[in-house]
Amino acid sequence: MEKKETHYIKAGVLQDFSVRSFQASGLSQEHAGWISDTLVRSELRGIGSHGIVRLPFYCRRLLDKGSNPNPDVRIVAQKPSSILVDGDNGLGQIVSIKTMEMVIERARTQGIAFAGVRNSCHFGMTAYYPLLALKSGMIGLAGCNTATVMAPWGGGKSAIGNNPLAITVPTNKPYPLVLDMAMSVISGGKVRLEAVKGAKIPFGWILDEKGRPTDNPADMFPNGTLLPMGYKGFGMAIMIEILSGVLSRAATLGEIPLWFDKTATPTNLGHFFMAIDIGTFLEPDVFKESVGRLIDELKSSPPMEGSAGICMPGEIEYLKEKEYLKSGIPVSPEVLKTLNAFAEKVGIAPVC
Known part of the structure; x- marks a missing residue:
């Protein structure tokens, strides 16, 4: 099977694409910038489950009139x-x-x-x-x-x-x-991201629709459950x-x-x-x-056997942000394909 390569995309490129997507879906430039910053910041901190992969869903809410584009x-x-x-x-x-x-x-x-x-x-x-x-x-x-x-x-x-x-x-x-x-145990966004990738997940994260443990993230949707x-x-x-x-x-x-x-x-x-x-x-x-x-x-505190040491809450995300600002944000081929398909649908230029 041919191995698909991860794309490394600069934060500014993703920010620009996100702003254009939200503007095409009805948001003002200011509000498009706000929501885009939340998505890109999530990516930079290594929280891809709450990042750019969510963009089409938010835009769909605007296009389907489920959310107000200019709330008071x-x-x-x-x-x-x-x-x-x-x-x-x-x-x-x-x-x-x-x-x-x-x-x-x-x-x-x-x-x-x-x-x-x-x-x-x-x-x-x-x-x-x-x-x-x-x-x-x-x-x-x-x-x-x-x-x-x-x-x-x-x-x-x-x-x-x-x-x-x-x-x-x-x-x-x-x-x-x-x-x-x-x-x-894990966020629903992480399970969805693994489903998009076609990956397996550890047992103990979710149950399928019959209440059974499963390692297939697709079993979460629509009637499975997080634990x-x-x-x-x-x-x-x-x-x-x-x-x-x-x-x-x-x-x-x-x-x-x-x-x-x-x-x-x-x-x-x-x-x-x-x-x-x-x-x-x-x-x-x-x-x-x-x-x-x-x-x-x-x-x-002495580390346990096999541990690389003790990390504080937010420390790993801080290091990820420093790394990704230099290297670019890793975006899987599956996510990039989804984003570019959405771009074509709303008539804007693709991510890359």
């Missing part, structure tokens, strides 16, 4: 340190960037700020939004509920979302601490469902359609965002030094 993202209830935001059925990235900017601004004066969001959609890489708080020297948090793609602990059918959570913390190291995790990270992952998913869905009066559990499947249907996803101004508690430099000492102590 507005505050519908507020107190000094908390806001409830209606996303007006916009794409999640547009809604979330606008909301996180409002949260950061309030945290500057209040010390801490929290936002609940309703009437939104899938927002891509969860860490993107806390990383915005990080740019302002703050601790950032974000979470989201999703369609029911994960089984409960002990269950064999999807009943809850894998509801991601991300937290970012500034440090005195070259990299910040960035925790970004779904509550399933939770044990009872702790299931418990965390419940709490994130409440914080992002119930608290914001967004859709929950079975009310949420699959955003990439029901592309003409609003999803009414819920999110939550938080920013903490470190200076309210202690000097930011003192905080960073303290976190740095914590990192040093943890990394000095």
